[in-house]
Amino acid sequence: MSVLVYIESENSKFKKSSYEALCYGRALADSIGKKVCGVVINCSNTENLNSYGADKIININSSDLVDFSSKKYAHALVEIVKSENSKIIILSSSPNSKYLGAHLSGITDSSFVSNVVKLPESSNPFIVKRTCFTNKAFSLTELTSDLKIISITSNSFGIVEKPNNPENETVEIKGISTNQKILDIEKESGTVTIADAEIVVSGGRGLKGPENWEMIESLAETLGAATACSKPVSDMGWRPHSEHVGQTGKPVASNLYIAIGISGAIQHLAGINSSKVKVVINNDPEAPFFKAADYGVVGDAFEIVPSLIKKLKARQ
Amino acid sequence: MNILVCISNVPDTTSKINFIENDSNFDTNGVQFIINPNDEFGLTKAVWMKESNQANVTALTVGDSSVEATLRKCLAIGADKAIRIDCPAHDAYSVAKEIEAHCKETKYDLIICGRESIDYNGGLVPGLLAGLLDFNFITNCVKLEIKESKATFSREMSGGTEISECELPLVVGSQKGLVEESDLIIPNMRGIMMARQKPLDVVPAQGINPKTRDKKFSKPEAKSEVKLVKADELDKLIDLLENEAKVI
Ligand SMILES: Cc1cc2nc3c(=O)[nH]c(=O)nc-3n(C[C@H](O)[C@H](O)[C@H](O)COP(=O)(O)OP(=O)(O)OC[C@H]3O[C@@H](n4cnc5c(N)ncnc54)[C@H](O)[C@@H]3O)c2cc1C
Numbered sequence: 001m002s003v004l005v006y007i008e009s010e011n012s013k014f015k016k017s018s019y020e021a022l023c024y025g026r027a028l029a030d031s032i033g034k035k036v037c038g039v040v041i042n043c044s045n046t047e048n049l050n051s052y053g054a055d056k057i058i059n060i061n062s063s064d065l066v067d068f069s070s071k072k073y074a075h076a077l078v079e080i081v082k083s084e085n086s087k088i089i090i091l092s093s094s095p096n097s098k099y100l101g102a103h104l105s106g107i108t109d110s111s112f113v114s115n116v117v118k119l120p121e122s123s124n125p126f127i128v129k130r131t132c133f134t135n136k137a138f139s140l141t142e143l144t145s146d147l148k149i150i151s152i153t154s155n156s157f158g159i160v161e162k163p164n165n166p167e168n169e170t171v172e173i174k175g176i177s178t179n180q181k182i183l184d185i186e187k188e189s190g191t192v193t194i195a196d197a198e199i200v201v202s203g204g205r206g207l208k209g210p211e212n213w214e215m216i217e218s219l220a221e222t223l224g225a226a227t228a229c230s231k232p233v234s235d236m237g238w239r240p241h242s243e244h245v246g247q248t249g250k251p252v253a254s255n256l257y258i259a260i261g262i263s264g265a266i267q268h269l270a271g272i273n274s275s276k277v278k279v280v281i282n283n284d285p286e287a288p289f290f291k292a293a294d295y296g297v298v299g300d301a302f303e304i305v306p307s308l309i310k311k312l313k314a315r316q
Numbered sequence: 317m318n319i320l321v322c323i324s325n326v327p328d329t330t331s332k333i334n335f336i337e338n339d340s341n342f343d344t345n346g347v348q349f350i351i352n353p354n355d356e357f358g359l360t361k362a363v364w365m366k367e368s369n370q371a372n373v374t375a376l377t378v379g380d381s382s383v384e385a386t387l388r389k390c391l392a393i394g395a396d397k398a399i400r401i402d403c404p405a406h407d408a409y410s411v412a413k414e415i416e417a418h419c420k421e422t423k424y425d426l427i428i429c430g431r432e433s434i435d436y437n438g439g440l441v442p443g444l445l446a447g448l449l450d451f452n453f454i455t456n457c458v459k460l461e462i463k464e465s466k467a468t469f470s471r472e473m474s475g476g477t478e479i480s481e482c483e484l485p486l487v488v489g490s491q492k493g494l495v496e497e498s499d500l501i502i503p504n505m506r507g508i509m510m511a512r513q514k515p516l517d518v519v520p521a522q523g524i525n526p527k528t529r530d531k532k533f534s535k536p537e538a539k540s541e542v543k544l545v546k547a548d549e550l551d552k553l554i555d556l557l558e559n560e561a562k563v564i
Contacts, residue, residue, distance in 0.1 A: 070443070070453055095474050099455050102440045106447015111409055111527035114438050127531060132436050133342075136333040138534045145409075145527040180452045180482035183468075193475040199563070223564060231497075241458070241493045242472055247329055247434055248353045248492060256563040267329045270434075273536070277561045279553070280542075290542050295556055299547030308550050312564075315554065 002035040002056065003028055004086040006077060008097055009043050016196060017092035017154050019052055024119070024157045025090045026053030032123045038166070039080050041065050041073065046168065053162035058084075062173045068096055070103040072176045077104060079173055081147065088126075091151040093253070094195055101151050110147035117156040134247045134270035153274060154195070154253040194245065197226035199256040200275070202245060204230040204268075206261020206282065206301060210238035215305045216260065222312045228252065230262050246271035261301050264289025281305065317371040317462070319362045320424040322415060322441060323390055324352040324405075324433040325383040335533040342435075342533070351386055354430025356393075358490030360501050361460060362428055363394035369462055371426075372396055376418065378411045380404055384516065391511035392503035398514070403521035406529075408440035413524040415441070416448045424485065426462065431455050431489035439489070446487040454480065455489030 005025035007018040022038055029036040035055040040046055042065060046057045060076050077100075081089065089104070091097040098114055105112035113130055117138070121127045125142050128150055132139045143150075194200060201220040203213060213227075220227045227243060234244035245252050247270040257275035261282060262268060269292050272278070280293040283300050290296050297304055327333070327347045334343040351359065365371040375390035376399040377383045387398040401414045419427070427449075432439035439455070446453030452467075458477065459470035468481045472493065488494075503511070545553040557564045 070455075071446075074447070095456060095472070098439055099443065102438075102443020102455070103447050103453055104443075105409070105440065106412065106444040109448070111407075112438075112440055112444075113528055114440070132530075132533070133327075133333045134434050134437055136535070137335070138536070139530045140532045140534075142529045142531055143527065144529065178452065178482070180454075180480060182478055182480045184479045185473075185476055186479070187476040195474045235497045242477075244492070256557065256561070270329070277557070277563045279557070290544075292539065293542045294539075294561065295553060296542045296544050297547055297550070297553060298544065304547055304550065308553070311550055311554060 001085045001087055002037040003088045003090065004077070004080060004084060005036060005038045005054070005090045006097065006100070007038045007040045007049065008092060008094055009040060012043050012045065014048055015092065015094060017094050019159055020154065020157055021090050021092040021152050022049065022052040022054060023160045023162070024152050026162055027119055027160070028088070028090070031119065037084055037086070039077065041076065050166060051161045051163050052159070053164050054166040055164065056167045056169065059168070059170045060173055061170050062176070064174065064176045067182045069178055069180060070100045071178045071180065073100050074104040074107050075176045076173050078108060080171065081108070083171075087147055089147070089149045091149065093151050093153050098151055101149050105149050108147050109145070110149060111143040111145040112149040112151075113141050113143055114151040115153050116150045117153050119157070131274065135273040136270060155255055155276060156253070156274075188242065192220075192224065192226040194226045194228055194243070194250050194252060197254050199223045199225035199258070200228050200245075200252050200254045201225045201258045201260070202228035202230070202262060202272075203233065203260050204262030205232050212302070213239065215309065219258070219305055219309050222309055230268055259289055259293070260305060262289060263287050264292055317365070317369050317426065318422070318424045319365060319371045319373045320419065320427045321355065321359045321362050321373060321375045321390070321395065322427065322429040323355050323359070323375050323377045323386060324430060324435070325349050325377055325379055325386045326352045326433050326435045329353075329434065333535070339533045340531070349382070349386060351389060352430045352433045354432060354434075354491050356500060357492055357494045358428035358430060358488065359390055359393055359395065360495045360499060361490065363501060364495070365462070366394065366396075374399060376401065376415065378403060378405045378414050378521070387516055388511050389503065391514045391516070392507040393501045394507065396514065398516040400516065400518050401521050402518050403523065406526035408436070408438045408444060409527040410524040412441050412444035412448060414521055415445055417522045418519065419449055426467070426484060427451065427487045428490050429487065431457070431491045442487050442489040449485070449487070451485045451487045452482040453487045457488045457490055458493030460488060460494060
């Protein structure tokens with residue numbers, strides 16, 4: 001029996017969050033004396049995974065699995081669960097992995113716990129710590145089904161390098177079908193996505209209007225960060241919905257979150273609280289965000305942000 | 317066309333989160349419950365489809381009698397009928413299994429759930445249901461159109477939008493974007509009056525055992541005080557981020 005880790009890739013490049021899932025899988029397997037097996041789909045070159053401790057990497061080769069499909073990918077993983085006799089599957093918290101995990105738990109009639117932040121408290125019974133109430137609390141949750149699926153919150157475990165020489169296996173799978181098919185994918189022009197970003201630069205209503213986002217984008221570019229915004233900013237159409245973060249928007253679990261002209265309403269904070277370090281720039285010293293932040297600057301964003309960009313650029 | 321909208325009854329976003337009974341249960345004392353925001357976008361979409369697709373809309377919740385106020389609100393928003401499956405919502409698995417049992421008796425072409433609830437945030441019920449019922453499944457759905465038995469939809473994905481199509485039946489995980497915030501239907505007096513006449517059926521539960529159990533809750537540790545940097549000393553901020561927090 002091995003611990004299975006699903007490793008997500010895009011154009012044959014592995015996602016950072018999947019490296020983290022693999023490291024988590026390694027540590028978990030060690031704690032229960034098992035092997036860890038990474039599963040990739042249509043990726044023949046898996047050399048980049050060798051640093052993260054897998055005992056085995058299985059590449060599922062299938063012309064049926066060229067496009068992501070939660071149903072087809074879940075059925076393919078079920079084949080590997082059977083052949084490896086696995087009882088634990090680890091996923092990252094990327095949108096596709098959570099999408100897949102939920103579908104997989106239905107197909108396999110098993111339990112799935114998402115937003116896990118630590119190695120299991122105990123392996124028998126199997127109890128994990130996860131966030132709930134949108135980061136306002138934690139729960140120690142027991143999984144009781146035979147097959148257990150968990151997804152790990154980004155940046156909660158971290159990357160622990162452990163070079164290994166995994167055994168490589170290629171599995172051909174055929175005949176998985178669905179009538180669900182992708183017609184088109186519209187890629188956003190921004191290079192860093194909120195889910196994958198180490199740093200997120202976020203703007204609120206304090207920025208007065210969409211025409212003032214140039215400095216937010218410029219700061220993000222300087223830091224290699226993704227851009228985000230508060231809910232009213234997306235509701236008013238200043239920024240696309242895909243940038244809305246918070247309790248009813250996207251969750252953020254980056255290493256650094258910089259909030260500019262955002263007051264720090266409870267619904268906003270709930271969604272971004274998993275970020276490690278929070279910086280707030282706001283001209284109102286009473287803004288609630290100062291209570292949630294690690295570092296703060298009281299002052300006018302229209303002066304501070306350009307000056308910060310200049311200083312960051314000079315330092316590079 | 318028959319549409320089922322699965323509604324989660326969740327604490328209002330401003331609720332104080334506290335626990336009782338040795339931190340084993342959520343303290344509902346003084347907490348106001350609302351329709352889960354992600355579900356509400358889906359419900360509004362379903363109500364629109366009454367006209368565009370001659371749909372019948374049923375709102376369903378798994379829960380004890382305290383969830384009925386939320387179901388009445390769904391009726392006031394425009395659902396034709398409400399169903400309460402009579403048992404506490406123990407975990408996503410048991411909830412999905414209860415709904416699955418109902419869907420085996422009553423056939424639905426489209427099931428809409430919120431992409432995730434704002435209390436347990438699992439994002440599980442729609443995927444579980446799709447897997448259990450062998451329906452197609454789309455989550456983070458921001459656009460949906462149905463013509464006869466074919467659905468075309470968009471999903472927000474990491475770094476873009478994916479547009480797909482499939483045959484019904486389909487399970488959808490809804491979120492903002494499926495309809496806009498400003499499109500959410502606020503019940504008017506007539507809607508509230510009509511809701512009183514609409515059926516709210518209470519159905520006995522199957523008594524499914526959960527597969528996950530919350531053993532103990534805790535709250536994050538209190539944060540240390542914010543470090544303030546003067547607006548004209550930004551070098552200091554950069555230094556702190558670089559050398560103290562080590563994040564840039
Ligand atoms: C059910 C529900 C769900 C919600 N979900 C979310 C969610 O997911 N995400 C979310 O973000 N919100 C959410 N909200 C909304 C939330 O309550 C707040 O209204 C919102 O976060 C406020 O956005 P803001 O901070 O951008 O704007 P404001 O609250 O208007 O704050 C603007 C801030 O900018 C500052 N400012 C103004 N001028 C300057 C300047 N020149 N320089 C620096 N600072 C300046 C002001 O001091 C102020 O603090 C939700 C609300 C409800 C009811």
